[in-house]
Amino acid sequence: xxxxxxxxxxxxxxxxxxxxxxxxxxxxxxxxxxxxxxxxxxxxxxxxxxxxxxxxxxxxxxxxxxxxxxxxxxxxxxxxxxxxxxxxxxxxxxxxxxxxxxxxxxxxxxxxxxxxxxxxxxxxxxxxxxxxxxxxxxxxxxxxxxxxxxxxxxxxxxxxxxxxxxxxxxxxxxxxxxxxxxxxxxxxxxxxxxxxxxxxxxxxxxxxxxxxxxxxxxxxxxxxxxxxxxxxxxxxxxxxxxxxxxxxxxxxxxxxxxxxxxxxxxxxxxxxxxxxxxxxxxxxxxxxxxxxxxxxxxxxxxxxxxxxxxx
Amino acid sequence: xxxxxxxxxxxxxxxxxxxxxxxxxxxxxxxxxxxxxxxxxxxxxxxxxxxxxxxxxxxxxxxxxxxxxxxxxxxxxxxxxxxxxxxxxxxxxxxxxxxxxxxxxxxxxxxxxxxxxxxxxxxxxxxxxxxxxxxxxxxxxxxxxxxxxxxxxxxxxxxxxxxxxxxxxxxxxxxxxxxxxxxxxxxxxxxxxxxxxxxxxxxxxxxxxxxxxxxxxxxxxxxxxxxxxxxxxxxxxxxxxxxxxxxxxxxxxxxxxxxxxxxxxxxxxxxxxxxxxxxxxxxxxxxxxxxxxxxxxxxxxxxxxxxxxxx
Numbered sequence: 248x249x250x251x252x253x254x255x256x257x258x259x260x261x262x263x264x265x266x267x268x269x270x271x272x273x274x275x276x277x278x279x280x281x282x283x284x285x286x287x288x289x290x291x292x293x294x295x296x297x298x299x300x301x302x303x304x305x306x307x308x309x310x311x312x313x314x315x316x317x318x319x320x321x322x323x324x325x326x327x328x329x330x331x332x333x334x335x336x337x338x339x340x341x342x343x344x345x346x347x348x349x350x351x352x353x354x355x356x357x358x359x360x361x362x363x364x365x366x367x368x369x370x371x372x373x374x375x376x377x378x379x380x381x382x383x384x385x386x387x388x389x390x391x392x393x394x395x396x397x398x399x400x401x402x403x404x405x406x407x408x409x410x411x412x413x414x415x416x417x418x419x420x421x422x423x424x425x426x427x428x429x430x431x432x433x434x435x436x437x438x439x440x441x442x443x444x445x446x447x448x449x450x451x452x453x454x455x456x457x458x459x460x461x462x463x464x465x466x467x468x469x470x471x472x473x474x475x476x477x478x479x480x481x482x483x484x485x486x487x488x489x490x491x492x493x494x495x496x497x498x499x500x501x502x503x504x505x506x507x508x509x510x511x512x513x514x515x516x517x518x519x520x521x522x523x524x525x526x527x528x529x530x531x532x533x534x535x536x537x538x539x540x541x542x543x544x545x546x547x548x549x550x551x552x553x554x555x556x557x558x
Numbered sequence: 559x560x561x562x563x564x565x566x567x568x569x570x571x572x573x574x575x576x577x578x579x580x581x582x583x584x585x586x587x588x589x590x591x592x593x594x595x596x597x598x599x600x601x602x603x604x605x606x607x608x609x610x611x612x613x614x615x616x617x618x619x620x621x622x623x624x625x626x627x628x629x630x631x632x633x634x635x636x637x638x639x640x641x642x643x644x645x646x647x648x649x650x651x652x653x654x655x656x657x658x659x660x661x662x663x664x665x666x667x668x669x670x671x672x673x674x675x676x677x678x679x680x681x682x683x684x685x686x687x688x689x690x691x692x693x694x695x696x697x698x699x700x701x702x703x704x705x706x707x708x709x710x711x712x713x714x715x716x717x718x719x720x721x722x723x724x725x726x727x728x729x730x731x732x733x734x735x736x737x738x739x740x741x742x743x744x745x746x747x748x749x750x751x752x753x754x755x756x757x758x759x760x761x762x763x764x765x766x767x768x769x770x771x772x773x774x775x776x777x778x779x780x781x782x783x784x785x786x787x788x789x790x791x792x793x794x795x796x797x798x799x800x801x802x803x804x805x806x807x808x809x810x811x812x813x814x815x816x817x818x819x820x821x822x823x824x825x826x827x828x829x830x831x832x833x834x835x836x837x838x839x840x841x842x843x844x845x846x847x848x849x850x851x852x853x854x855x856x857x858x859x860x861x862x863x864x865x866x867x868x869x
Contacts, residue, residue, distance in 0.1 A: 278855055285853035495848075502847045502854065507829070509858035514825040517866050518818070536813045537806075542596035543813065544589055547820035555828050556867040 248276060252283045258321075258383040263355055266378045270371045271359065281374050284381045291323070291380035292486055295405025297391040297430070302413040303437040307469040307478075308390050312354055314479045315386050323379035323387040324356040327372060327401075355384060370512070373404060373505060402430035403504055406497075407485045409433045409478070412451065414443035431455065432462065432485045435478060439466035461488060514554075521554055559587060563594045569632075569694040574666055577689045581682045582670065592685050595692045602634070602691035603797055606716025608702040608741070613724040614748040617780040619701050623665055624783075625790045626697050634690035634698040635667040638683060638712075666695060681823070684715060684816060713741035714815055717808075718796045720744045720789070723762065725754035742766065743773065743796045746789060750777035772799060825865075832865055 251269075254262035266284075270277045294311075296304050308324060315322045359372055372389070379387050391401045402408040410431035415438065434455055436448045444466060452464050463481045467474035489497065522529045532549060535541045541549075562580075565573035577595075581588045605622075607615050619635060626633045670683055683700070690698050702712045713719040721742035726749065745766055747759045755777060763775050774792045778785035800808065833840045843860060846852045852860075 281855060282853050286850045289850060498848060499844060502844050505854050506844070506847070506858045506861065507826070509854055510829050510862050511822060511826055513858060513862045514829070514866065515818070515822055517862075518821050518825070533810060533813050533817070536817070537809060539597045539600060542593050543816050543820055544592060546813075547817045547824060550817065551821050551824045551828075554866060555825065556865060 248279050248283070252280065255284065255378060255382050256287060260352070260355065263378055263382050264357075267357060267359070267371075267375045270374045270378065273371060277371075277374065281377065284377055287381040288377040289380065291376070291385050291387050292407070293376055293405045294386060294388045294482055295391070295401035295408040296388055296411060297401045297408065298411035298435075299413065299416065301416060302411040303469045304390055304411050307411055307435065307437060307467060307475070308388055310467075310469050310472050310475040311388060311479065312356075313472075314475050316351065316353055318479070320386045321353045321384045322355075323376075323382075323384035324354070324390065325372060325375055325379070325387065326356070326358045326390045327369070355379060355382075370509065376404065400430075403501065406489060407432045407482050409435055409482070411435045411437050412447060413438055414441055414447045433478070433481050434462065434464045435474075436464070436466045437469050439474065440468045440471075461485070518550065518554055522550070525553075559590050559594070563591065566595065566689060566693050567598060571663070571666065574689055574693050575668075578668060578670070578682075578686045581685045581689065584682060588682075588685065592688065595688055598692040599688040600691065602687070602696050602698050603718070604687055604716045605697060605699045605793055606702070606712035606719040607699055607722060608712045608719065609722035609746075610724065610727065612727060613722040614780045615701055615722045618722055618746065618748060618778060618786070618789075619699055621778075621780050621783050621786040622699060622790065623667075625786050627662065627664055629790070631697045632664045632695045633666075634687075634693075634695035635665070635701065636683060636686055636690070636698065637667070637669045637701045638680070666690060666693075681820065687715065711741075714812065717800060718743045718793050720746055720793070722746045722748050723758060724749055725752055725758045744789070744792050745773065745775045746785075747775070747777045748780050750785065751779045751782075772796070829861065829865055833861070836864075 251262050251265055255266055266280055269280055296308055296311075298304055305326070308326075312322050312324065357375070359369070359375060376387050376389070389401055389405060408431050410433070412434065414436060434451050436444055436451065438444065439448075448464060448466060455462050455464065463485070465474060465478055465481060467478055469475070529550065532541075532546050536543055536546050562573050562576055566577055577591055580591055607619055607622075609615055616637070619637075623633050623635065668686070670680070670686060687698050687700070700712055700716060719742050721744070723745065725747060745762050747755055747762065749755065750759075759775060759777060766773050766775065774796070776785060776789055776792060778789055780786070840861065843852075843857050847854055847857045
């Protein structure tokens with residue numbers, strides 16, 4: 248483990264790949280890696296890219312990589328795929344459009360599953376950001392693929408959140424439904440060369456800018472790269488503004504929410520272990536619910552009471 | 559509270575409405591209602607209707623209401639709207655297509671928010687099913703509106719799950735992505751009068767029937783009612799088969815999963831209360847994470863250790 252971490256701190260790609268795989272396995276080794284790298288982390292800035300399926304997020308991320316590389320940044324990309332609610336498996340995202348950067352040493356691209364224990368942001372995702380961070384990637388793009396915003400609240404881990412919208416698919420309505428009007432720092436009307444783009448731009452401006460002065464609405468054509476440089480400028484301006492204004496408070500809230508996620512996962516494990524160990528007793532409680540002798544809340548309470556130290 | 563529950567048991571509509579509102583408020587009164595009605599519940603069968611947005615779920619549910627009413631059942635409908643990830647507010651679903659049944663005493667239709675504490679099925683939804691159940695509604699349709707399957711796992715509360723798909727929108731791919739191929743007992747290719755319906759029907763048959771003998775694939779045209787009677791037959795057959803085969807085991811798993819959801823919610827509250835009460839100590843732990851003195855897992859562990867009784 249020490250040798251992986253040493254290589255990570257030198258920015259070696261094999262170590263990044265290996266470390267993220269270990270994080271995804273979520274075993275004891277994952278905890279060891281985080282323990283060893285955490286003190287070195289905190290230098291990268293995280294850019295979230297979200298929006299409805301088909302908005303052109305992957306193409307735009309491909310363009311962002313190019314623009315950031317041209318400015319001398321090292322760019323990590325973590326694409327979060329929605330998991331099946333049943334199997335927990337990840338669908339491979341369309342990473343093809345990013346592959347032109349695959350051989351560039353200053354770029355690292357990876358798809359991750361969003362298993363999202365307890366509805367929170369996947370632990371592996373947060374820790375993978377730390378891995379890229381300590382390996383020297385100073386701009387990390389987290390792309391949420393598909394309708395992942397309910398599952399992975401990208402804005403709770405990103406320093407700046409870009410919401411990408413598509414004029415073709417009634418995205419202003421989609422955006423309202425998904426709560427996207429509340430999470431973005433920057434709204435991008437992509438495919439701005441097609442009809443409907445101006446209408447969407449005006450819709451979004453009236454929806455999001457009202458009362459939120461810092462919000463930026465931009466147009467891009469990701470397929471040609473049009474507007475991408477202006478987007479990078481807007482991201483960097485948003486980052487500067489946040490870093491000089493309330494950043495500590497944002498980090499504090501982020502730590503609080505991460506701690507809560509981890510604690511819930513730990514508590515869930517404690518309860519499950521307890522239920523397995525005291526199987527007979529737990530079975531009898533479940534039987535009582537099945538026979539409608541006690542209601543589920545009373546039953547849960549009686550189990551929780553044995554696990555929790557109330558003081 | 560006693561008077562509400564008395565009226566509920568007599569099937570009075572005002573009491574159903576009042577009780578579900580109390581459940582949605584999620585206060586102490588909600589617990590009281592569940593405690594009082596739980597022993598009377600368990601008679602209704604729950605039919606889940608899910609699928610991608612635009613598949614025609616609401617129209618189909620409207621038709622199912624009619625078909626079930628014609629067969630003498632009392633039908634309750636709970637339409638679960640996806641909540642904004644930020645505000646927690648519900649978007650009003652398109653209930654218009656169901657309104658023809660609004661004045662029928664044997665039908666009760668209600669939209670509910672899917673706040674989904676800890677990623678689980680909203681407690682209010684499970685308890686609202688109980689309310690309808692004890693009020694004499696013997697078929698309860700739970701419709702998940704939009705892309706809610708990540709949020710509300712309808713198949714974990716329904717006795718029979720119908721997945722509705724639309725030939726127009728590449729729904730076989732959507733279905734795979736959303737894990738829907740694994741949750742349905744019955745797959746409905748709706749809008750079966752348009753082109754693409756047969757192709758989708760064949761896709762779905764090959765996707766879901768392989769290895770799952772009991773799965774049924776049907777075609778409907780919800781707008782005209784075509785195929786709806788056959789759908790009700792299929793639902794009832796699926797119910798009979800489940801009731802005579804492994805139903806107890808299914809109920810047991812459902813209780814286990816409900817208890818786990820409730821316990822996680824209770825534990826989350828315990829931790830939050832503790833963090834508020836011991837604010838100084840918790841603040842100093844968060845400060846240590848912010849200064850990268852300890853990593854988030856160590857920090858969470860130290861808080862959990864004070865809450866949990868390890869034995």
